[in-house]
Amino acid sequence: GAGVSQSPSNKVTEKGKDVELRCDPISGHTALYWYRQSLGQGLEFLIYFQGNSAPDKSGLPSDRFSAERTGGSVSTLTIQRTQQEDSAVYLCASSSSGTGDGYTFGSGTRLTVV
Amino acid sequence: SQQGEEDPQALSIQEGENATMNCSYKTSINNLQWYRQNSGRGLVHLILIRSNEREKHSGRLRVTLDTSKKSSSLLITASRAADTASYFCATRFNQAGTALIFGKGTTLSVSS
Numbered sequence: 001g002a003g004v005s006q007s008p009s010n011k012v013t014e015k016g017k018d019v020e021l022r023c024d025p026i027s028g029h030t031a032l033y034w035y036r037q038s039l040g041q042g043l044e045f046l047i048y049f050q051g052n053s054a055p056d057k058s059g060l061p062s063d064r065f066s067a068e069r070t071g072g073s074v075s076t077l078t079i080q081r082t083q084q085e086d087s088a089v090y091l092c093a094s095s096s097s098g099t100g101d102g103y104t105f106g107s108g109t110r111l112t113v114v
Numbered sequence: 115s116q117q118g119e120e121d122p123q124a125l126s127i128q129e130g131e132n133a134t135m136n137c138s139y140k141t142s143i144n145n146l147q148w149y150r151q152n153s154g155r156g157l158v159h160l161i162l163i164r165s166n167e168r169e170k171h172s173g174r175l176r177v178t179l180d181t182s183k184k185s186s187s188l189l190i191t192a193s194r195a196a197d198t199a200s201y202f203c204a205t206r207f208n209q210a211g212t213a214l215i216f217g218k219g220t221t222l223s224v225s226s
Contacts, residue, residue, distance in 0.1 A: 004156075031175055035211050042202065042218035043157075056213065091156065102159035105216065 002026075006092050006106035013082055013113055021077040021109045025094030032075050033095075033103065034067060036088040043091065049075065082113045118146070118186075118203040118217035127225045133190040135220040137203030138183075144206045146179055147214065148188050151200045160188075160201075193224045 005024040013019050025032050034046040045059035049069040059068070063083075069075040079086055089110050093103035118139045127133055137146070145164045147156040161184065163170045163179045170177045176189040190197055200221045204214040 035216070043216035045213050045215060048213040059213075075190075088195065089155065093157075102162050103149075103157075105149075105156040107156040 004092055004094055004104050004106035006090075006109050008109060009107060010110045011112070013111070015084060015113055016081055018078065018080045019082055019111065021079075021090050021092075021111070022079070023075045023092030023094075023106060025073065025075070025092070026096075026104055027073075029096050029104075030072070030092035031095045031097065032069055033093045034075070034077050035091045035093070037091060037108075038088045046077070046090075079111075082111075084113050087111055087113045118205050118215065120201070120203055120217045120220045121222060123218070124221045124223070126225070127193055129193060129195055129224055129226045131193055131224075133193050133197070133222055133224070135188045135201055135222070137186045137188070137217060139186075139205045140184065141207055142181075146177075146186050147204045148175075148177060148186075148204070149202045149204060149216075151202065151219070157202065160212075182200075190222075193222075195224050195226045196225050198222060 007022045030051045032049045035043040037043050047067045048056040064080045068075045088107040091105055091108045093105045095101040095103045118137045121136045143165055144216055147162045148160045151157045161172050161177050163177050174191045175190055179186045202216050202219045202221040204216045206214050
């Protein structure tokens with residue numbers, strides 16, 4: 001596609017429920033990244049997919065968080081048993097090679113856990 | 115933390131003035147990038163400077179990199195109200211397969 005697409009743009013969920021956030025990267029981009037941003041804060045790295053390599057999951061804050069990337073394209077970030085501290089904007093980005101390029105970000109999913 | 119740290123946290127200037135934001139980091143890098151964010155949503159890539167470069171220009175933007183001091187600066191010349199946004203530096207460490215690490219950002223307000 002022309003840009004990185006994320007859905008939904010906003011999600012309100014009850015504490016304890018599971019949520020799935022979707023990211024559709026730019027076609028042909030081999031690298032895909034998930035970050036989250038709490039209100040007024042910087043971006044916190046979550047997970048990084050590069051081609052067919054094993055993902056770098058070092059930023060996932062707990063085992064309630066998981067992500068997959070099917071067919072080297074679309075990615076889904078799943079948060080199980082959501083907690084109020086999970087409320088944040090979840091940002092997805094992609095880049096063509098994962099080495100020396102700038103990232104293209106989606107508009108994010110604003111998750112609110114009530 | 116190995117993230118870049120921007121300084122100042124907030125900056126308020128008048129239209130037409132120059133805005134300078136600084137970024138410091140802790141370990142050797144492959145490249146450093148600056149991004150802009152409006153309204154707390156998606157970030158837009160502004161400029162990338164590699165570790166072997168000292169200065170780079172793009173339109174009204176000028177970025178410098180001093181690897182000996184582990185610091186970078188972003189200069190926006192002749193600022194406009196539309197430049198109002200948050201600006202983040204991001205570093206890629208000199209290690210294969212690593213994602214960008216972002217700082218907490220500088221919030222720039224340009225008043226007309």
